[in-house]
Amino acid sequence: MNCGQLKEMINHILIAVDGSGASLHAARYGLSLAAQSGARVTLLSVLPPAEVLSIGPLQAYVPLNRPPSEGEVRRIKALFEEISTEHTGVQVEHAVELGHPAETICDWGAKHDVDLIVVGARGLGTARRLLLGSVSQQVVQNAACPVLIWRPPPPVEPKVA
Numbered sequence: 542m543n544c545g546q547l548k549e550m551i552n553h554i555l556i557a558v559d560g561s562g563a564s565l566h567a568a569r570y571g572l573s574l575a576a577q578s579g580a581r582v583t584l585l586s587v588l589p590p591a592e593v594l595s596i597g598p599l600q601a602y603v604p605l606n607r608p609p610s611e612g613e614v615r616r617i618k619a620l621f622e623e624i625s626t627e628h629t630g631v632q633v634e635h636a637v638e639l640g641h642p643a644e645t646i647c648d649w650g651a652k653h654d655v656d657l658i659v660v661g662a663r664g665l666g667t668a669r670r671l672l673l674g675s676v677s678q679q680v681v682q683n684a685a686c687p688v689l690i691w692r693p694p695p696p697v698e699p700k701v702a
Contacts, residue, residue, distance in 0.1 A: 551580045555655040557646050557680070558586050560620065563661030567691035571659035572628040574689075581632040583653065584624065586617045587645040588637065609639070643679030651685045658684050662692040 556571040558564045568584060575582045591608035617637055625633040638645050650658050660677045681688045 551575075551578045551656045553653070553655050554580050554582045554657045554659060555646070555650050555653070556582060556584050556659045557642070557661075557676075558584050558617075558620070558624070559642070559661075559676075560586070560617070561661060561663065563663055563691065563693060565624070565661075566693060567659050567661035567689075568624050569627065570691050571657075571689070572624070572631055572633070574657075574659075575631045576628055580656070581634070583634045583636055583649075583655070584621045585636045585638065585646065585649055586621075587642045588613065588617075588639050589641070590639045642676045643683065646676070646680050647683045647685070655686055657686060658688045660688065660690055662690050 551574075554571050554575050556568045558568050572582060574580070588609040614637055618635060621633075621635040625631075625635075636649065638649065640648075646658060646660070649655075658680060660680055662677055663675055677688075677690045681690065
């Protein structure tokens with residue numbers, strides 16, 4: 542595939558960023574792909590909503606987590622600005638949503654005519670991946686468009702003489 546074909550196929554790239562090293566590397570890779578294809582990019586971060594557990598007959602509840610703070614949202618927006626400035630020729634939009642990550646990423650992509658979703662591989666161990674699944678795996682299974690999972694290369698071990 543040459544750059545001309547790439548430009549015809551990919552007009553809008555959604556890059557999911559959770560702040561992890563893998564997602565930051567995936568974001569940089571996605572932005573460089575956008576620079577080559579002329580695509581616009583949306584950087585999306587999904588924050589967990591506040592959840593409560595209802596207990597007892599009196600409808601009491603226990604908070605399971607707290608809603609995202611304004612400080613968390615500001616940090617994400619600052620991170621988006623930092624990443625965006627590394628690729629000045631790319632049109633970049635920012636979005637912060639509340640929800641469950643995989644579901645929100647897929648829904649956002651479908652609603653906004655995304656041609657490609659880029660996510661980072663988290664590297665869960667085999668047992669955790671079997672029990673929990675990974676966000677990237679869930680996105681691959683449910684997205685309405687192609688998904689690129691950026692996996693970091695394995696560390697290079699120094700040669701012993």
